[in-house]
Amino acid sequence: MRPSDVLRRATGYLERHGVESPRETVEVLMMTVLRTDRAGLYSRYAGLSSAEARVFGRALCQRCAGTPLQHLTGEQPFRRISVRVQPGVFIPRPETEALVGKALDELGDVDDPVVVDVGTGTGAVALAIKDERPGAEVFATDLSPEAVELARANAARLSLQVTVVGGDLLDPLPEELRGWVDLVVSNPPYVTEEELQDLPAEVRAEPRLALVGGIQLYERLADQALRWLRDGGVLAVEIGGSPGADVAKVLEGSYMDVRTLPDLAGRDRIVVARRP
Numbered sequence: 001m002r003p004s005d006v007l008r009r010a011t012g013y014l015e016r017h018g019v020e021s022p023r024e025t026v027e028v029l030m031m032t033v034l035r036t037d038r039a040g041l042y043s044r045y046a047g048l049s050s051a052e053a054r055v056f057g058r059a060l061c062q063r064c065a066g067t068p069l070q071h072l073t074g075e076q077p078f079r080r081i082s083v084r085v086q087p088g089v090f091i092p093r094p095e096t097e098a099l100v101g102k103a104l105d106e107l108g109d110v111d112d113p114v115v116v117d118v119g120t121g122t123g124a125v126a127l128a129i130k131d132e133r134p135g136a137e138v139f140a141t142d143l144s145p146e147a148v149e150l151a152r153a154n155a156a157r158l159s160l161q162v163t164v165v166g167g168d169l170l171d172p173l174p175e176e177l178r179g180w181v182d183l184v185v186s187n188p189p190y191v192t193e194e195e196l197q198d199l200p201a202e203v204r205a206e207p208r209l210a211l212v213g214g215i216q217l218y219e220r221l222a223d224q225a226l227r228w229l230r231d232g233g234v235l236a237v238e239i240g241g242s243p244g245a246d247v248a249k250v251l252e253g254s255y256m257d258v259r260t261l262p263d264l265a266g267r268d269r270i271v272v273a274r275r276p
Helices: 003-016 022-034 038-043 050-064 069-073 096-107 124-132 145-158 215-226 244-252
Strands: 075-078 081-084 114-118 137-142 162-166 181-186 229-238 256-262 268-274
Touching (some): 022 038, 022 050, 022 069, 050 069, 075 124, 081 145, 096 124, 096 181, 096 229, 137 145, 145 162, 181 215, 215 244, 244 256
Parallel strands (some): 114 137, 114 181, 137 162
């Protein structure tokens, strides 16, 4: 059976199981199995081997069962880079690319800025910033040992010099950075316990540590960032869910120039503020 016929049948299978973006999902899975790109996929006339068909069929079943697509492909594109992903570490979302863009805008023309990504997960935010601002000295923290290991592996694979350290929020940073940080950026866990049960199955499959937080976490992060940022340094955080609207109010108590910014879909997604 030609790949085009397999694609058509597989797309119908995912549609019947209610999988989002079935055609695109099938294409990505087949490109992964065949180790080719989209052009190679659609120019191929040879059918799948029995081994390839088994792997592809198993991937379809796993996707229908709620396994995130990224866990089946092993990677996630993010701005100009692509990071490896794995179960147990939060998958970076496309919306977070907007956080990186706004954070870079806030840095402006600061020479050799010091940047800290809090709750780095795969390292996507820290690595994207380093990729686009090569002169930056970038640090990343995460409470999860699995995330720290994966972020370090992604940094090595991409040949991007980012220092990844394990610990809570900004606590594991070298003491000599205190008062010298130009930018603290974070996509913290912002889902409440009540909201968790209403999320899609594949999102609930993400590690709880990377999902459940709320306004208290933003309060702790804002308080700690004050002690590490230089005068005029920037705190940029992603928001979402019910606590999102309250984050700006939290920052207005201690920061100046507090702004809430939309993502590409027009939803409030980012709050930026400056240390006085």
